Amino acid sequence: MKSNRSVLKSAREITWLEKWRPFAHEIRFALRVILFFALLFFASQLWAQQTPPCDPPTPSRIISPGANGATATRRPVPMPHLREADVMWSKRVWRTIDLREKMNHPYYYPEMPHNGLMSLFDVVRSGVLGGCVTAFDNPAIDDEFTTKMSPEAVAGLLNAVDYVEVEDPNNPGTYRIDTIRTTLQTSEIMAWWVKEDWFFDKQRSVMDVRIIGLCPLQAKRDPESGEVIGYKPLFWVYYPQLRPLLVQHEAFLGPNFFPRLSFDDLLLKRFFSSYVHKESNVHDRTINSYTEGLDAMYESERVKETIRNFESDLWHY
Numbered sequence: 001m002k003s004n005r006s007v008l009k010s011a012r013e014i015t016w017l018e019k020w021r022p023f024a025h026e027i028r029f030a031l032r033v034i035l036f037f038a039l040l041f042f043a044s045q046l047w048a049q050q051t052p053p054c055d056p057p058t059p060s061r062i063i064s065p066g067a068n069g070a071t072a073t074r075r076p077v078p079m080p081h082l083r084e085a086d087v088m089w090s091k092r093v094w095r096t097i098d099l100r101e102k103m104n105h106p107y108y109y110p111e112m113p114h115n116g117l118m119s120l121f122d123v124v125r126s127g128v129l130g131g132c133v134t135a136f137d138n139p140a141i142d143d144e145f146t147t148k149m150s151p152e153a154v155a156g157l158l159n160a161v162d163y164v165e166v167e168d169p170n171n172p173g174t175y176r177i178d179t180i181r182t183t184l185q186t187s188e189i190m191a192w193w194v195k196e197d198w199f200f201d202k203q204r205s206v207m208d209v210r211i212i213g214l215c216p217l218q219a220k221r222d223p224e225s226g227e228v229i230g231y232k233p234l235f236w237v238y239y240p241q242l243r244p245l246l247v248q249h250e251a252f253l254g255p256n257f258f259p260r261l262s263f264d265d266l267l268l269k270r271f272f273s274s275y276v277h278k279e280s281n282v283h284d285r286t287i288n289s290y291t292e293g294l295d296a297m298y299e300s301e302r303v304k305e306t307i308r309n310f311e312s313d314l315w316h317y
Contacts, residue, residue, distance in 0.1 A: 074247045074248060074262070075244065075247065076243040076244055076246075076247050076264055077268075079210065080201075080204065080208070082199075082201060082208075083203065086201050086202050086203040086204075087199045087200070087201065087202075088200050088202045089199065089200045089310060090197055090198065090199035090200075091197070091198045091199075091279065091280060091306070091307060092195070092196070092197050092198075092279070092280040093196060093198065093276050093278065093279050093280070093303060093307075094143075094193060094194070094195050094196075094276070094277055094278035094279075094286075095193070095194040095196065095274040095275065095276055095277065096191055096192070096193060096194075096217075096274060096275055096277050097191060097192040097193075097194060097272050097273070097274045098190070098191050098273070098274075098275075099189070099190050099191055099192070100190060101273050103271075103272060103273040104272050104273055106251040106252060106253055106266060106271075107119065107120040107192070107251070107263070107266070107272070108120075108186075108189075108190075109252065110252075111185070111186050111187045112186070116250070117250065117251075117252050118249055119186045119189075120192070120251075120263055121186050121189040121216050122186055123245060123246065123249045123263060124214070124216065124237060124242065124245075125158065126245075127237075127242065127245045128151065128154050128235070128237065129151050129154060129155060130151070131151050132244075132245065133237055133238075133241055133242055133245060134148055134149075134237070134238065134241065135148070135149040135153075135154050135235040135236070135237055136148060136149060136235055136236040136237070136238075137149045137153070137235060139193075139215045139233035139234065139235055139236050140233050143195055143213065143215070143236055145213065145236060145238055149235060154235065157234060157235070158183065158184045158234075159181060159182070159183050159184070160181070160182050160184070165177060165178075166178045184218065188218050188219050189216045189217065189218060189219075190217065190218075190219045190228065190231070191216075191217040191219075191231055192214055192215065192216055192217060193213075193214070193215035193217065193233065193277075194211060194213075194214060194215075194274065195211070195212045195213040195214075195215075195236075196209055196210060196211045196212055197209065197210050197212060198307050200310065200311065200314070207307070207310070207311040209270075211239045211267060211268075212238070212239055213236045213237060213238055213239055214236070214237050214239055214242065215233050215234070215235065215236045215237070216233075216234050216235075217231035217232065217233055217234070218231065218232045218233075218234055219231060219232075220232050239267075243264050246262055246263040246264035246267070247262045247263075247264045247265075248262070249262060249263055250262055250263075251263050251266055275297070275300045276300040276303045276304060277300070279303045287299045287300060
């Protein structure tokens with residue numbers, strides 16, 4: 001009797017499988033679709049947690065729709081895929097972009113945001129204070145992005161507080177401590193440091209460059225004459241993290257008002273004039289530490305020529 005029940009149960013199971021067998025392919029496809037969208041949802045949530053969003057740009061300062069189709073929702077163009085095994089030669093260099101040069105004026109102007117235009121420093125400052133771009137401290141001695149700064153620390157750096165002794169107008173002859181708060185003006189950012197890697201990709205047979213970080217330099221002035229006597233680095237920002245913000249802000253290039261390029265376009269297209277102040281070396285020293293004057297300019301040009309010659313020497317004509 002027991003064996004008859006087992007045979008009947010097995011027969012019912014076989015009948016159920018035969019009934020659903022024609023729909024097995026559709027069932028597997030539906031399960032795969034559900035699994036794909038579930039993984040996509042969790043990945044998007046994880047990405048949203050890792051990259052805190054900035055405040056959405058207002059319509060007055062976003063890049064305008066133009067011939068290149070740029071909009072406020074524009075995303076940075078992905079870099080070509082690079083394998084470490086394909087890099088047959090590389091050199092790390094540090095450049096200085098002097099904003100007093102005419103070619104670099106698109107990064108400096110306008111000094112005050114207007115008509116939807118902002119300077120490069122205003123864009124970086126808004127991203128750092130908004131929490132979507134991380135600033136790194138000790139820029140003069142540490143360019144490896146190790147010491148993070150909070151938005152409050154950056155705000156304290158950009159908004160200086162001075163204490164001065166002034167005479168009390170209600171009690172002549174007595175003095176009190178007064179607080180003077182000053183905000184760093186965009187016009188005081190007169191140069192940028194650029195950290196970048198040059199490398200030869202043997203897979204694509206091209207010499208390529210990747211910008212790693214940017215550092216704004218504040219002008220230090222003589223209190224008596226007001227002349228610029230040096231520069232003070234403020235903080236480093238990691239360029240790949242900064243790109244989503246740069247592509248949403250346009251730069252004014254000249255009389256052709258429409259269309260325009262974003263700051264990310266300008267930097268990737270190498271639309272700037274600069275000089276090399278340091279190359280990777282075992283002593284980790286800058287060019288100004290072992291030469292100066294005209295010799296420092298020649299040394300900077302030698303580094304540029306080394307990069308150009310390496311690529312040209314690979315080919316025979």
